[in-house]
Amino acid sequence: MYREQILKKFEPRLDNILYILHDLQDNNPQRYLAREDIEKCATYLNIPFSYVHGVVTFYSMFSLKPRGRYIIRLCESPPCHLMGSESLLEYLKKKLKVDIGETTSDGAFTLELTSCLGICGVAPALMVNEEMVGNLTPERLDAILEERRQGL
Amino acid sequence: MNVMRNHILISIDAGTLMSGARAVEGALVAEIVRQGLDSEVSVLETGSIGITGKGVVLVVYPEGIYYAGVTPGDVPEIVKEHLLKGRPVKRLILTEAPKRVIISKEKTGLLKEQPRIVLRNCGFINPENIEEYIAANGYEAIAKALQTMKPEDVVNEVKASNLLGRGGAGFPTGLKWEFAIKTPGDEKFVICNADEGEPGTFKDRLILEGDPHKLIEGMLLAGYAIRGTRGFVYIRGEYALSIERIEKAIADARKYGLLGNKILESDFNFDIVVMKGAGAYVCGEETALIESLEGKRGHPRIKPPFPINAGLWRKPTLVNNVETLSNIPDIIRNGAAWYRDYGTDKCTGTKVYTILGHVVTPGLVETEMGTTLKDIIFEYGGGIKGGKKFKGALVGGAAGAFLGPDMLDVQMDFVNLREYAAALGSGAILVMDEDTDMVDMLKSVLHFFKHESCGHCAPCRLGTARLVEIIDLIAASQGTMEDINQLLEITKAMKDSSFCPLGQSVNLPVSSAVKYFKDEMTARVKA
Numbered sequence: 001m002y003r004e005q006i007l008k009k010f011e012p013r014l015d016n017i018l019y020i021l022h023d024l025q026d027n028n029p030q031r032y033l034a035r036e037d038i039e040k041c042a043t044y045l046n047i048p049f050s051y052v053h054g055v056v057t058f059y060s061m062f063s064l065k066p067r068g069r070y071i072i073r074l075c076e077s078p079p080c081h082l083m084g085s086e087s088l089l090e091y092l093k094k095k096l097k098v099d100i101g102e103t104t105s106d107g108a109f110t111l112e113l114t115s116c117l118g119i120c121g122v123a124p125a126l127m128v129n130e131e132m133v134g135n136l137t138p139e140r141l142d143a144i145l146e147e148r149r150q151g152l
Numbered sequence: 153m154n155v156m157r158n159h160i161l162i163s164i165d166a167g168t169l170m171s172g173a174r175a176v177e178g179a180l181v182a183e184i185v186r187q188g189l190d191s192e193v194s195v196l197e198t199g200s201i202g203i204t205g206k207g208v209v210l211v212v213y214p215e216g217i218y219y220a221g222v223t224p225g226d227v228p229e230i231v232k233e234h235l236l237k238g239r240p241v242k243r244l245i246l247t248e249a250p251k252r253v254i255i256s257k258e259k260t261g262l263l264k265e266q267p268r269i270v271l272r273n274c275g276f277i278n279p280e281n282i283e284e285y286i287a288a289n290g291y292e293a294i295a296k297a298l299q300t301m302k303p304e305d306v307v308n309e310v311k312a313s314n315l316l317g318r319g320g321a322g323f324p325t326g327l328k329w330e331f332a333i334k335t336p337g338d339e340k341f342v343i344c345n346a347d348e349g350e351p352g353t354f355k356d357r358l359i360l361e362g363d364p365h366k367l368i369e370g371m372l373l374a375g376y377a378i379r380g381t382r383g384f385v386y387i388r389g390e391y392a393l394s395i396e397r398i399e400k401a402i403a404d405a406r407k408y409g410l411l412g413n414k415i416l417e418s419d420f421n422f423d424i425v426v427m428k429g430a431g432a433y434v435c436g437e438e439t440a441l442i443e444s445l446e447g448k449r450g451h452p453r454i455k456p457p458f459p460i461n462a463g464l465w466r467k468p469t470l471v472n473n474v475e476t477l478s479n480i481p482d483i484i485r486n487g488a489a490w491y492r493d494y495g496t497d498k499c500t501g502t503k504v505y506t507i508l509g510h511v512v513t514p515g516l517v518e519t520e521m522g523t524t525l526k527d528i529i530f531e532y533g534g535g536i537k538g539g540k541k542f543k544g545a546l547v548g549g550a551a552g553a554f555l556g557p558d559m560l561d562v563q564m565d566f567v568n569l570r571e572y573a574a575a576l577g578s579g580a581i582l583v584m585d586e587d588t589d590m591v592d593m594l595k596s597v598l599h600f601f602k603h604e605s606c607g608h609c610a611p612c613r614l615g616t617a618r619l620v621e622i623i624d625l626i627a628a629s630q631g632t633m634e635d636i637n638q639l640l641e642i643t644k645a646m647k648d649s650s651f652c653p654l655g656q657s658v659n660l661p662v663s664s665a666v667k668y669f670k671d672e673m674t675a676r677v678k679a
Binding site for chain 1: 588592
């Protein structure tokens with residue numbers, strides 16, 4: 001029922017589609033857009049399912065796959081690359097035992113890559129859900145993961 | 153009225169929040185109350201002070217002492233020693249500028265001689281308080297325009313200022329506005345492009361976080377000048393704090409009668425809404441941004457028609473960058489002649505740069521157009537980290553150019569850099585020291601383009617994929633000389649045939665990397 005409440009917040013106009021999709025995804029416990037999310041959005045805006053699906057797949061912040069409680073989005077743009085993000089990616093993959101785009105077996109973390117987050121002064125950087133973290137080292141990554149695990 | 157003895161400005165931006173600025177702020181307020189100083193010392197929030205990567209940053213006025221890397225644990229010492237006894241806590245004072253223990257605002261190497269126009273208020277006012285903006289001559293320009301100028305006068309003033317668009321292309325802003333005013337239409341729109349995605353660029357984020365009302369005033373002036381009716385700020389979905397601040401600023405401006413109907417009791421009606429993106433670099437291209445605003449996939453449109461003739465919902469639409477619009481209030485308030493005093497003849501005013509990579513003090517710099525790359529890196533950026541040698545810089549983001557040491561003395565502005573087949577672009581300066589692997593950096597740039605190509609046109613979709621295959625080979629020492637030539641040929645074809653600037657611009661980093669670092673590249677390929 002929460003989906004109807006979200007939809008009601010917005011006028012049924014096409015230019016609200018990104019706001020609606022953001023809101024649906026943020027409120028989905030698995031932080032993705034399920035088939036039902038897309039269907040509801042399409043019906044509400046009176047547009048085809050395929051249209052909404054097309055919009056969802058265009059933007060990198062939307063996911064069609066269920067994701068973990070915490071989405072880790074490591075920046076891979078040149079400034080972070082210069083400051084060593086590539087080796088941190090390898091470290092994260094090994095530590096979490098997942099590849100890019102995958103979720104840990106306990107459902108805690110999803111590993112993703114992102115383009116520039118605009119906090120290059122503290123490169124290399126990543127986002128955990130809405131929170132930005134910079135000046136990363138393997139030790140800091142350990143601490144970040146541990147902190148989040150405790151909060152589960 | 154109670155006069156405060158000290159004001160402490162605490163920088164609240166995405167960078168300092170990450171380092172725990174809220175916890176420090178809370179501790180500071182509590183400690184000040186505990187020591188009974190709350191009637192003498194005030195703690196104020198402000199945007200970025202222009203120092204990044206140094207943790208939580210505070211400035212104590214009237215002394216103008218900068219503290220960096222402050223933690224809640226340091227707070228009792230600062231309050232007791234500095235605020236009670238008047239002895240600054242030396243170990244926390246920002247000592248980035250060499251041989252200075254106490255750095256006042258005027259003496260800080262970092263902030264010294266930065267002629268600030270766009271960032272004039274950043275780090276000095278509380279961005280969440282409209283009255284502080286008003287106290288800093290805010291909304292004077294729109295009042296002046298509404299009372300004493302016709303829309304055409306505003307356009308002429310901007311034209312006379314020679315302001316060039318700060319989004320990257322450097323198109324004359326006044327000319328764009330003139331087209332807009334001449335285009336007939338019952339409804340016209342002003343869009344602020346805040347979809348800042350160029351790697352290494354975060355100037356627009358810091359303007360939005362540090363002085364959102366200035367942008368609103370710039371948009372109001374643009375709206376008045378072109379007889380626009382509505383404004384839109386299209387912002388990256390990742391910029392949570394920017395979105396929060398601009399939304400609050402818009403709500404406050406409405407309350408003060410600065411947005412809405414009959415603004416300042418004139419006949420001018422204008423309102424602004426915020427639109428949040430969802431992660432697509434190509435949406436920084438103005439027609440792709442408009443498609444996205446309309447609720448579609450962010451594919452670029454064919455031009456012409458340009459947005460100025462048929463933009464949002466096919467109505468005349470003016471699209472300007474955050475920094476461009478933030479220049480407008482001071483141009484109108486002080487006049488075009490005042491503005492032309494800054495910068496070079498062809499490129500007036502200042503430019504906001506983000507300087508990062510292997511420099512001592514990465515961060516935000518506003519300096520006059522025409523400043524050399526050397527001054528920006530060594531004066532403002534504090535030189536190369538660890539005393540190493542400068543090898544090169546990637547100027548203008550991923551869609552910019554690699555520059556070698558012989559470009560250090562070149563004056564940086566839109567016109568001049570074009571002559572060197574480089575571009576000022578977004579103003580990002582990524583500095584690389586002598587140990588940097590340039591092939592690896594080019595590889596990172598090309599992977600970025602492959603990921604961000606929207607897939608709409610074949611030259612860019614196929615070209616970026618092929619470029620990545622080739623650079624991966626070269627980086628793995630498996631490439632040949634022919635592969636290097638292929639890189640150049642493909643990007644040349646992409647420049648000529650891609651649908652939008654994304655594909656067209658890949659040529660710049662590739663050709664400049666080959667130009668300045670050819671030896672390094674050929675050393676990596678098989679004979």
